[in-house]
Amino acid sequence: MIKSNFKIIYIALILGITLLLFGSINSQQNKIGDIRDGNRATPIHLLKLFDADSVQILKNDSLQIPLSTRYTCGECHSYNVINRGFHFNYADKKIASGRRSEPYIYMDWQKLTIIPLSNRDWKGTFNPAEIGISPMKFLDLFGTHLPGGGVGEIDSLISPDELFRMEVSGKLEVNCFACHDATRQYDPAEYSSQVQKQNYKWAPAGATSLAVVTGNASKMPENYDIYTPSTFADIDVRTTSPPAINYDLSKFNSNNMVFFDLKRKGENERCYYCHSSVHADNNYLNQWKSEEDVHIAKGMNCVDCHRNGLDHQMARGYRDEAEDFKRPELKSYTCEGCHLGVENRLETAGKNGAPTPLHKGMPNIHFEKLECTVCHSGNLPKENVELVKSSRAHKLGLHKSNKEPELFPHIQSTVFVRNENGRLEPSNIIYPSFWGIKKGDEIKPIPISDFDDSFNERIELDTLVNYGKWISINDSTLIDVLKYLNESSGNKENHVFITGGKVFEMNDGELESYREESAEYYSWAIGHNVRPASQSLGVNGCDDCHSFSSDFFFGNVLVESSVKSDSANYNSMTYYSDLNTVYQKLFSLTFLFRPWMKIMIIIFALIIIFVFVIYVSKGLFFITERGTALSSKEEMNNV
Amino acid sequence: MYRYIALIVIIGLSYFLYTKFKQKGILWNEVYSRFMDGVKISIGNIKSRNKSDFLYKLRLGFYWFTIILVFLLIVTSFIPVVILGIHISGLFLLIHVIAALFFCFSFTGLVLLTAHSNKLLDSDLINQENKNKLYEKLSYWCIILFSIPAIVSIILMLYPIFGSEGIEFLNDTHRYSVLLLIVAATINTYYMIINNKKIN
Structure with missing residues (x-):
């Protein structure tokens, strides 16, 4: 009897494992839209709509x-x-x-706080959880320019404290529409607006x-349920x-299917909503004065270089991406990949008609020491480095966005x-500014929830409204706040303030x-924006960079500090380039005399060549003369 | 590739000098004094040597100035390129660029003042005993021959004429010419020392 029971359990186990394996293999099978049949026409997307319960x-x-x-999309992909x-x-x-990229920047100017955040392991950023930003708080702060997924959807990432709220807002x-909707009616600002209202599950359709x-x-209570009217009976619908x-019912056909105008390759406009970057200067906010990336101007799309397959692993296009992600094919989607070819294999070069650069007269060391983008991308260097605004940091594109040129954060x-x-x-670059706790050599920001309501008053700001001017405090205020923070922790923790590239802390009652x-x-x-050869750095000659007052080497970078006694410092560009200012100045001087040097070397070379030619000619003459004389002598002897 | 060729050449030259001096029975502590004498003899043109002669002093001055500059140029280029395997940059580049200009000047002066004394003579060709003097002269002209591509390649690199591949070619031309120039200069120095022994 016992033996037969074991047999049944054994068979059940094998069956179970087989089913599990089959199920897992089955779930990894491609769906109808995952692989194309080779027809290059875009398939028509006439779709049935499904809700979050797959109904x-x-x-x-x-x-x-x-x-x-x-x-809905997952039906086929x-x-x-x-x-x-x-x-x-x-x-x-x-x-x-991968390579460090633009962080999400947490900003609270009343607390003098600017913290670069990222869930990725980028040096210099903090994980949102480290400063007490929960996944939902993260969506509140940054969701306007997030295309969904991630912390907005994955159960394991959602905080247990926010499960009820997430039930109300949905995931x-x-x-998908953020990139693939090809209609002009798709409104990313509306998507942002819905995210701001925590209408998460409504947001994609609403846009x-x-x-x-x-x-x-x-604004809904945590027990809000759209299927149960009693949960929102108490809501004051006036506010x-x-x-x-409300769907546009005319868009449904008789089979309850809706046509979506979708494109595999997202349009540039879609990318720009989250990836715009613009001079903060008012002049440049007038679009007619700004230039387009040369690739776009030539008719390319962002996704022609930043490609991806079904896995949506976008090619970022930086030099070491192939090694970072162990995908050798990514080498051919870098600047070099298209313009020069990978390891001189010409088949990868010239994609999308990429011209081969000549770089006439440019010593090859430049290609060892500089990324291509140094000469071809970004703003041309200026005496004082400029401010830029970016979509994600400055919430560009939102309804009623703040258009002040010097809006925080200052990038x-x-x-x-x-x-x-x-x-x-x-x-x-941005300089972080935050109140932190120092443990050993490690400094971490104080979690944002740890600040009590009275904190803002302690900072004694002289303004309640701020449109961009960097706020700074006196040393005495800083000392008071640091003392308060230390005392509130029972002097068990050493609180510091980080700003302007420095750490401020109390040491034996003194501020250091x-x-x-x-x-x-x-x-x-x-x-980006990539400039063509004719607008690249160096097109006017070596002097573009190698001059005594070169903005490339000696431009001023403002180090904004929140402490009055330490404010308005400038660093030379060499600080960031890790170069020696004195050496660069000396080296630049050699370019001052270079035209003369060229002439002198040419003259010297001509003299040497002239002497050489004369004496070699003489030598040849001498050899032939002696050769003839010797031959004649021998002939005479023979006679 | 150049790095390894340069190392092989340097080791080969050192081995050549070591075996040759050993064969000729020249002790290492004699090399310096023989070299000094060889310089004075070669530069001074023994028959008309007059220590108060302005041209002699000028020739000697140019010679030593060129030697110092060659030493600087070798150090600033071989350390990064041959030893470290990188392009010349930073302080090495700064010194190399400045030294190169003065080298061109002093080398031109030296060529102008010594070319005539290194012309081929009947005795060099006919007299078998003067074989070493012939080699010394030939190596002298080889120095001038290899200096031409070494200098011209740099001049061409200073103008926006060639693209990246052209510049790489010019760079290789410069490097290999200099390597050959060093071989020729070493052989020339060797024969100066050897010939000096004979005279003594």
């Missing part, structure tokens, strides 16, 4: 539910594969971080022309209303920073400041 949405449903991209793509995997620790699924979304989930979606560009490979690259790595600037390389 089909019908034209005549009495209660209209927002569509879910997971189930492997959503889970896409959801691990570059734009969505930022919180996945298993994925390589912020991957917004399309298919539906209009109203209401505000953030707010429950989130709702300086172009700064030429030496990267991990020892090459210079044009970069944007010093430079430290954790207080240093955060920089990220910029690749």
Whole structure:
């Protein structure tokens, strides 16, 4: 009897394992839209809509539910594969971080706080969780320019404290329309607006022309349920209303299918919503004065270089990307890959008609020490490095966005920073500013939830409104605040203030400041706008960089500090380029005399050649003369 | 590639000098004094040597100035390129560029003042005993021959005429010419020392 029971359990186990294996293999099978059949025409997307419970949405449903991209788009495309793509995997620790890029910048000017954040392992950034920013808080702060997925959707990343709120708002699924909607009616600002209202599950549909979304989930109670009217019976609809979606019913056909005008290759406009960068100067905000990236001007799209497959692992196009992600094919999507060919294999060169650069007269050492972008990308160097605004840092593109040129945070560009490979690259930089706790050599920001309500008053700001001017405090205020923070922790923790590249801390009752790595600037390389050869750095000759007052070497970078006694310091560009200022000045001097030097060397060379030719001619004459004389003598002897 | 060729050449030259001096029975502590005498004899043109002669002093001055500059040029280029395997940059480049200009000047002066004394003579060709003097003269003309591509390649690099590949070619031309120039200069110095022994 016992033996037969074991037999049954054994068979059941084998069956179970087989089913599990089959299920897992089955789940990894490609869906109909994952692989193309080779036809180069874009397939028509006439789709059934599905909600977040994978129930089909019908034209005549009495209660209209927002569509879910997971189930609507996921019907034909492997959503889970896409959801691990570059734009969505930022919180996945298993994925390589790659080169440092633009962080999410947490800013609270009343607390003098600017902190670069990233879930990726980028040196100089802090993980949002480290400063007490929960996933939902992260979406509140930065979700306007997030294309969904990641912390907005993955269960393991959602904080247990926010599960109920997430039930109200729904999950912020991957917004496929953000890139692939080819209509002019897609409104990314509307998507941002819906995210700001925590209408997460309504946001993708609300941004399309298919539906209009109203209401505000953030105002709903935690027990709010769209299927149960009693949960929102108490809501004062004069001030707010429950989130709702109204589909344009004319777009449904008789089979309850909706046509979506979708494109595999996202349009540039779609990328620009989250990836714009512009001079903060008012003059440049007038678009007619700004230039387009040369690739775009020539008719290319962002995704012609920043390509991806179904896995949505975008090619970022930087030099070491292939090694970082162990994908050798990425080498051919760098500047060199298209313009020179990978390791001189010409088949990768010339993609999209990329011309081969001549670089006439440019010593090859430049290609060892500089990234291509140094001469071809970013703003041309100026005496004082300029401010730029970016979509994500300054919430550009939102309805009623702040258009002040000097809006926080202050991102300086172009700064030429030496990267991990020892090459210079044009970069944007910001200086962090925050109140932190020092443990040993490590300094971490105080979690934002640890500040009590009275903190802002202690800083004694002389303004309640601020449109961009950097706020600074007196030493006495700083001492008071540091003392208060230390005392509030029972003097168990050593509180510091980081600003302007320095650490300020109390030491035996005295305020002291010093430079430290954790207080240093955060920089990220910029690749655009790419300028053509005729507008590149160096087109006017060596003097573009190698001159005594070169902005490339000696431009001024402002180190903004929140401490009055330490404010308005400037660093020379050589500080960021890790170069010696004296040496660069001396080397520049050699270019001052270079025209004369060239003439002198030519004269010397001509003299040497002249002497050589004369004496070699003489020598040849001598040899032939002696040869003839000797021959004649021998002949005479013979006679 | 150049790095390894240069190292082989340097080791080869050192081995050549070592074996030759050993064969000729020249002790290492004699080399310096023989070299000094060889310089004075070669530069001074023994038959008309007059220590108060202005041209003699000028020739000697140019010679030593050129030697110092060659030493500087070798150090600033071989350390980064041959030893470290990188392009010349930083302080090495700064010194190399400045030294190169003065080298061109002093080398031209030296060529102008010594070319005539190194012309081929009947005795060099006919007299077998003067074989070493012939080699000394030939190596002298080889120095001038290799200096021409070494200088011209740099001049061409200073103008926006050639693209990256052209500049790489010119760079190689410069490097290999200099290497050959060093071989010729070493052989020339060797024969100066050897010939000096004979005279003594």
